[in-house]
Amino acid sequence: MYERPEGIENCRIWIDGCFDFAHHGHAGAMLQARQLGKELYVGVHSDEEILKNKGPTVMTLEERLAAVTACKWSTKTISDAPYVTDPKVMDKYDCKYVVHGDDITTDANGEDCYQLVKDLGKFVVVKRTPNISTTDLVGRMLLMTKTHHYKDLNKNYKDLLTEDNLTRFKNYSTDETGLHEGSGVYLNLPDEPKLKTIISPNFDITKEKLVYIDGGFDLFHPGHIEILKIVNEKAQNLGAKVVVGIHDDLTINKYKGLNYPIMNIFERSLCVLQCRYVNGGIILNAPYKPTPDFLSKLGNVIKVYHGPTEIDENVYDSITDSNIFEEISKHKFDNMNTEFIVNRVLNNKAAYEERQKKKGWKSEIEKVLKSKESRDIPSS
Structure with a gap:
């Protein structure tokens, strides 16, 4: 029809x-x-x-x-x-x-x-x-469910890389026409010396300057978008591409509790991939603490950025002594985070x-x- x-x-x-x-x-x-x-x-x-x-x-x-x-x-x-x-x-x-x-x-x-x-x-x-809609997401908040979470990717990442998911990763990593290759998708496994390439980008990442930012990116919202926009502008000035590290569900739930993340890592990854400000690619299962050893897996990382949101102590300790780490100041959506949005829903239950x-x-x-x-x- x-x-x-x-x-x-x-x-x-x-x-x-x-x-x-x-x-x-x-x-x-x-x-x-x-x-x-x-x-x-x-x-x-x-x-x-x-x-x-x-x-x-x-x-x-x-x-x-x-x-x-x-x-x-x-x-x-x-x-x-x-x-x-x-x-x-x-x-x-x-x-x-x-x-x-x-x-x-x-x-x-x-x-x-x-x-x-x-x-x-x-x-x-x-x-x-x-299997996704605003109604579904509101339902997860109201019912406090966790059945959508992926289990430990370090033990079984193949659940994330099903044939259907791989097709979706390929589609969402395309360029602005949706018809050609664009950014890359990589998987980090702590015991492996190199990143696992899931989707190859339309460039040689080993020959590019890269800037890196990581996070949960749950309920991908304007706070995330604005920080990525700022990072993208900084990257352009440096002649670099933006690579985003995305934490797994277990890590986010460990630090935030309740039924966070509201979106699982697959859903969050697609949200980041579709963003025009992410032109280098994404790292699935990125470590909560980015170390020099991890960054060396990516390639030539010249900057690591973090937004104005609060972070746990010692997260960036291993790189704060170098010129590589930079905190980004306040922006127009800096009051927004995942809890802020969830509270909107719960306050108007x-x-x-x-x-x-x-x-x-x-x-x-x-x-x-x-x-x-x-x-x-x-x-x-």
């Missing part, structure tokens, strides 16, 4: 949504949309429109715009896009087709948000990313629980519409 229109590769594509939390499902939709055309314009709904049609957002419009703009596959971000996709708005930005996942999205009245553009032949379907119920009610309507659509439209 909904075959790819002839000549779509020469067209500007439209995609829209709430984009509440910058999770990899959103990025996956933008990637597929960008792969279809020459440019991608991303419409972001207002807080008021989302509240009316879906329920309260966790992230503000400014925060959601920052997240969408940071996705390397988005060409331009459009604020206050209508919740029901309007062909006139698409025409205003010269977008010939709208792309959406293979599910149904309804408005407050239970009507298909894309029916108008479907009727006009402007609608193109891509595969929806399974009743409202988000109601949102979860509303999602359940709407999903039944959406299933009916999906079934009807499948009967009405002949398969290609």
Whole structure:
């Protein structure tokens, strides 16, 4: 159903949504949309429109715009896009087709948000990313579950490198067109003298100057994005590429407790990979304390950065005596961290629980519409 229109590769594509939390499902939709055309314009709904049609957002419009703009596959971000996709708005930005996942999205009245553009032949379907949504993430916070965590990667990293996950790593490491090789994906194993290359980049990392920053990057948010943007600017001035180390689930849970991280290492890694400010690649299972021995595995690391967030004592002790370590000062989203976002949800627990119920009610309507659509439209 909904075959790819002839000549779509020469067209500007439209995609829209709430984009509440910058999770990899959103990025996956933008990637597929960008792969279809020459440019991608991303419409972001207002807080008021989302509240009316879906329920309260966790992230503000400014925060959601920052997240969408940071996705390397988005060409331009459009604020206050209508919740029901309007062909006139698409025409205003010269977008010939709208792309959406293979599910149904309804408005407050239970009507298909894309029916108008479907009727006009402007609608193109891509595969929806399974097992992740803002609703899922809010549910993890409310229910305090840990079943999404990966176990000790030092003992069994193959659970992380399944065929499906490897395909996703390859797709998310592509360049801004989504069609060609881009950044690299590496795995750190403490007992191994070299990093394990999972996805090769489009450059020789041994010949590049590198800057390094590490962290959990849980619920990938504007605080993370802003620090990576600053690091990227510094790297450009130094003629270097940005490499990001990502800690495993066990390490984060050890230091933060409860059910942290809310996103597992696979989900967090894809969020970092899709960011336009990360052009060198990512290191899975990066050590909590970056040592000279670890940094030598990467190559020519000329700077190690850390943001304005608090860190445990002694984490950077082994490199603070050199000129390599640099702390980054305050920035406009420096008040934001994962706990800050989780507290937003917990402080408004009743409202988000109601949102979860509303999602359940709407999903039944959406299933009916999906079934009807499948009967009405002949398969290609």
